[in-house]
Amino acid sequence: MITNRRCRTSRGCGLHGRARAPARGRATAGKRHPRVGEPADHGLGRSRGGLSTKVHLAAESGCRPMSLLVTAGQAGDAPQFTAVMDAIAVPRLGGGRPRQRPYRVLADKAYSSRAIRSWLRQHRIAATIPQPADQQAHRLRRGSRGGRPPAFDKHTYRQRNIAERCINRLK
Template sequence: MPVRLVISDAMWDRVEPLMPTDPVRGRRWADHRRTLEAIAWRYRACSPWRDLPEELGPFQTAHKRLIRWAVDGTWERILAALLAVADTEEGVGWTVSVDSTVCRAHQHSAGARKGALGRSEPEDHALGRSRGGLSTKVHLASDSRARPLANHVTAGQAGDAPAFDAVMAKIRVPRCGLGRPRTRPAIVLADRAYSSRAIRAHLRRRGIRSVIPQPADQVGHRLRRGRTGGRPPGFDAETYKERNTVERCIARLKQWRGLAMRTDKLAITYEAALHLAAILIWSRR
């Protein structure tokens, strides 16, 4: 049975110029397109690496390439280059939505040794244990067309608000010409989990308009304080309807079963797969 591939010729024409060149010493790289197809197939099917079809080459090549390019930042650089081209050609939707999703972790994801890959890997490997078992939380920022701009992984029991600054710091779209990378959205949409003074002050300080509803307990606390409670924060209910873009973006990423359920022992490997999925989404435009 032939293997179903996902990288079209048009997509590869956008990605190929961004791939690393052959090393100065040593053997030539294996075919980049086949390697990307191999990694994508593994995460789409959520199968063990050893079950990779023979048509996609040795599984060791795909697995080592995924980790090596995660450590040296190659995946992030490719994604940033695609974002820069997209911002120049058709424009990135700068009404940004932020949210998170919990992904169950398979039992094979546990057991990574401490200190693996040095500073590149968090000590807890972004794995948390709760009543439901092991899990990882993916914090995500998407543009107004449900395409991922930045992601950050933490343990599954971690809160949404503490990871907000980390997600916003990863929004960085370079310019194709002169100028600094764009890091400031026009509007940020988020649900009640992000309603805090610190987050609102952070966005106000950067000149970013926030559309975040207040939870009932915060509203009640402000009303009980009377005049000292201050004015309620501004909220545009019509603009808030666009927050569904981040939910749609999460759904697109979770179409890959290996992202919906984590089987990687290392957080940096799992995050590299998220970057690859984002690369294919942006190259498909």
């Protein structure tokens, strides 16, 4: 039962009286609600370093962006993957509808999920995405039920620096 009376303890119990500020060092990045007065489409959000934004993009080999999405700093990478991929439209030289699917995707560990890998398989797109250590350990812990590791080519993955260079050029 919550009442309007003040708590009788010297420190307070957190249910009564005025609201307390979050403790120092406590992460506020997990909040799902945007700042008051800040529209969701502005791409500003709280992360560990304060107000920040994230740039999600698909870049071609010439360091040119094919699609770009700006989100709040606390937004995860994996949920934005399909939105970035759906925004790709490369015009064809001889006319016709633009090409919307790449042949291969090079992505970092943040995009290593079962859902993304299955989406890529459904669209017949080859993937070069490293597997994080925790996913790898979980698969190994399951033994023969863990399945085969996803294919990964270190030599091809070296070309992922193109996306990082593209972001630096945009900044």
